[in-house]
Amino acid sequence: ELAPAAQKGEAGKKAQAKAEKGKAQQAVNAAAPAAAATAVKVAALGRPALAEEIAAWDIDVRPDGQGLPEGKGSVKEGEEVFLEQCAACHGEFGEGAGRWPVLAGGAGTLKSERPEKTIGSFWPDASTAYDYIHRAMPFGNGQSLTADQTYAIVAYLLNLNDVVKDDFVLSKENFAKVKLPNQPNFFDDDRETTEKAFWNANPCMKNCTGEVKVISRARILDVTPDGEQKGNLE
Amino acid sequence: ELAPAAQKGEAGKKAQAKAEKGKAQQAVNAAAPAAAATAVKVAALGRPALAEEIAAWDIDVRPDGQGLPEGKGSVKEGEEVFLEQCAACHGEFGEGAGRWPVLAGGAGTLKSERPEKTIGSFWPDASTAYDYIHRAMPFGNGQSLTADQTYAIVAYLLNLNDVVKDDFVLSKENFAKVKLPNQPNFFDDDRETTEKAFWNANPCMKNCTGEVKVISRARILDVTPDGEQKGNLE
Amino acid sequence: AAPLSAVAARAAAPDPNIVPVPDWTKTLGVGVNNNPYGVPSKFEKDVVRREVEWLTASRESSVSFTPLYALDGVITPNGLCFVRHHGGEAEIDPDKYRFMIHGLVDKPLVFTLDDIKRMPGRVNRAYFLECAANSGMEWRGAQLNGCQFTHGMIHNVFYTGVPLRAFLDAAGVKTSAKWVLAEGADASVMTRSIPLHKALDDCLVAFAMNGEALRPEQGYPVRLVVPGWEGNMWVKWLRRLEVGDQPWAQREETAKYTDLLADGRSRRYTFIMDAKSVVTSPSPQAPLKHKGPNVLSGIAWSGRGTIKRVDVSLDGGRNWTTARIEGPAMPMAMTRFYLDFDWDGRELLVQSRAMDETGYVQPSKAELRKVRGENSIYHNNGIQTWLVHGNGETENVEVG
């Protein structure tokens, strides 16, 4: 039974009897009228961000070059850093080791059955490589590369992808001139137009198809973890 | 990147190519038409309960005696079992040990500041004692008492509560004659009538009370586990 | 003491939590399946159910309370739903689970768990479950310093289950039937009598909560859901339903869960949980930490239907402001309300007052005592008061 705390009740009663009336009184008189209490000034929350604070976190680089730091790096320098810090996962030539991502090659594969999407074959903007490599690579040690190292690695990857020559030096100044080949092949979401047929107030309910055949079976492919649970008809 | 299982894809493709077309065909032809598939017969679920099964679980005892088994037991016999199996928690005379429940006494306390609600002072029906003791006592070993033992313990508890004499023998036959004193003081929920005032379309919003005083403080009673967390104004 | 201005101060030097970049941004965290069944952040380790040890003699017949002060929104996470047992937590093998229905029926039946899951008409509904003894320790005055203890015998969960009516229909209820007895398979073999009309109306035989299987302490694999009615009736580990023509006067509906009034008489069959509310923040375990803008957060519920309005007072009930109900307000479900307010450091006497769709208004404790006295134990839905001190500390008090 969940009864009041009888064993402590006596002490409590006494204590309550001498409850500080003065304090309670004050509490009531001082209570903010409800109207005033609900007038909230939104501007009151948050504090101004300092320039150094913004600088510490504002690491993004845009296609128009906004965010690029001062610095430069050559294909050659890039190759060095890449072999040291990246090749273990991505291969000496960006070809990828094991299941780690491939960074170079794949040109002309986008319409094929197995497209290989790399910086050279797929990415629209070189700025993305700068941004991402400095942000998140080497995997587990992001933001450790200097600006010069990052320019150099990007130059090396551009070279591996046949976008720049072997003697190229990438810098803040010439970055805007680098164009990636697949850039023109991106277009904005147009599903509401191109897939208009998927809007349909009265989808078919009866005899909608002819003969239905199983054309593909996951079980035969057999790549599911743990295999599968069997039926257990009683 | 979450791409299709390329490394397994080749095997899969081959396997799919030879997908058993006959079987797929069958699956389609045999598929139940949607209409038939939705005609559910509710009666189909569950199976008839056997009499022995019902008997094993149907242990409840009602005020009208429904559910009482054959058997009987005296106050004297009850005292013996009670001292052996119950008194450690409930006290030799049902007075309760420590915080374990009190089973006897409390007559005349229901209007007092600290009501003592026992079988004698509060419970409306003796059948409840039979039902509950057999169902759940001794605590942690419910349904272990025989019918005779249970009759005897109930007789003993009724005696401790001055409802029956020392030589009383309780049985299925005379159970209906036992009346508990507080029975007439129970009435059915009438809140919608007696507390009608709590329905109020326009509760007061402004200047609803006079001076407001703190009349009771949990902190002074100080029975809260872990104490309390302190304010931390910045 | 902090300045009264609500405007945050300009930082003089870069925040060490921004410059340099924190470690968690510089090193990989654990992998995606570190916990196949996830757990809360280690920084939330205090957000747990708690017992009040002096309440009962045994931990198997006791209660551990929902930490309402740390929760928000409308759903109670399964791991934090309060627990009340009378014989400990039954650990049931779902393959061995059976549910029997018999008594005044044409065909007594036994169902397996699979049978229940195959019944047509499965539904999903959110309902609050409040123990009738919630706030029961507060009848005689402010006792426990935290809404976890004063109001923590409530949770709000989305149930998946089958209307109880479907089972009664399957068995065929005889015309003489008026009540049913629901019985649990735990060591207390918990029982409650329920009027047949309620059983046929909206009760559920539930096997899932908040999307997954029922938790063991909530009746795994099957519990009864009795929307809007006192929690003790929501029999866990449901094993049996007997149909009869009168109530059974079981211990939990006679010795317990009856409401002793001041005149010595006792009200029984008080099944419906009246409209009630409580401010969960600020509250003693969630003191105010800042002057300026603050969000007052609370919950309201009613066994009679949907919460229509919640008013909040900051001056002990003298003046009231209608709070903002936020998120779904579903019938017989916990409803969240907020009041955005600006605090200048003055002492506050915080209260909330719920109104439901029937027009019932949550009473003050004084109003409640006037009609019931102080000995009811159950059904204490009086308005709660928190005293917020100038330093933000908050106490459970009563005003008069």
Add this chain to the structure above:
Amino acid sequence: AAPLSAVAARAAAPDPNIVPVPDWTKTLGVGVNNNPYGVPSKFEKDVVRREVEWLTASRESSVSFTPLYALDGVITPNGLCFVRHHGGEAEIDPDKYRFMIHGLVDKPLVFTLDDIKRMPGRVNRAYFLECAANSGMEWRGAQLNGCQFTHGMIHNVFYTGVPLRAFLDAAGVKTSAKWVLAEGADASVMTRSIPLHKALDDCLVAFAMNGEALRPEQGYPVRLVVPGWEGNMWVKWLRRLEVGDQPWAQREETAKYTDLLADGRSRRYTFIMDAKSVVTSPSPQAPLKHKGPNVLSGIAWSGRGTIKRVDVSLDGGRNWTTARIEGPAMPMAMTRFYLDFDWDGRELLVQSRAMDETGYVQPSKAELRKVRGENSIYHNNGIQTWLVHGNGETENVEVG
């Protein structure tokens, strides 16, 4: 083999699970606070998130999938919400957490977690979060034998948070602004560009899920909620919001999360998740176990609003029956549907087809391939087929 009759057989002898009374009814179970933070029954130990190890090279940049086949109702329990990280799970001290907003604003600002919790206008909303790569492995045909793997990159949660708009208003957005960049504090420093109109519309800065603090793997202490849009945009461990006048062309919106079509061109900024559904039971991990009555259960959702209708076919899309939507159907939230059906043991080809309030109808896989080819990876919302064999075993197949 079982008899075709759907009527259960009369038991010949008393069920040993009824006579004698089971042990759990005869001995006390554990006490009420055995687990201050509760966990599922030991009999549910297989209901966990699972990885597909061959998918990625590292477990810190991988995914573990929601066990949809074992769940029901509308809410995903926090411990089972799928997890996708790119740099592991950041473990953030909430006291050290900071959120910065800057760029094309009048006043760049820094907020603490307490600041966020003190913002006026806090709301509670349920939304599905689906990874755009959900079902991505299935473009070229049936691959993974279980809806946990084919569709398990979705969860549905009640969020508590503050509209992102409130922060933008506080900072004062300049008239030239058109996009925002959201950034995480994890080791991948995850970034996504979001159109300003969406940021001002219904995005939330959320700090609680299903009633309690965000889970670490879901971005504790703060994540972005981008209703109806692809999950990758819902940046976890949110540290920064920059306001700008053009998108940032980040890796996750160029190299990834762009949709390569058959003609070699790529569609970008495909933010909205189209209407989709899947039958969760029966499914390969939840085979049919009985003839006679059965409940088909599934989920449907749409990034364009509320699910209005779900049709189910048992014959591979030839004939359809409208299913029963059960429980709340909220905009951009997962919606549960059921079809009660009687199974005589014939093979079934089970499908479901969702329709949303805009009239969008979930396409077949063939229809989808026709307009997109097989190389999109993302946004595969084609109709799923399960083949149920005569013995109840169920396989992921495709029909044509």
